[in-house]
Amino acid sequence: MGRRVFDTFGAKDEELDGLRRALNEASIEFYETYAGFWGVGTPAIWIHDSEQFEYARHVISEFEENWSKTFAVDNRSYLAQVNWKMLPLLILLLAAVVWMCLAFFRFT
Secondary structure (H helix, E strand, O other): OOEEEEEOOOOOHHHHHHHHHHHHHOOOOEEEEOOOOOOOOOOEEEEOOHHHHHHHHHHHHHHHHHHHHHOOOOOOOHHHHOOHHHHHHHHHHHHHHHHHHHHHHHOO
């Protein structure tokens, strides 16, 4: 039975490609599982040989350390990422939906 060595939920494709390359270079056999259509699966990287678990974790931790140094993590807050130009349109849309709901329930 395999052991999960890395949870891939939320990982970027570039990061996963680099991680796969690092595991292949270290001659570690692994396989991946995905969340599936309904999103109820476990997206992760697994290894077949439990004896290689510690070595695989070491390779992954080295990769993650190098990855974080190489690629700066975008730590902007959520509010800085919001497209504020769309706010008036969203408020107008929300007001129209509320007005339609009130008008519908008023006459029924």
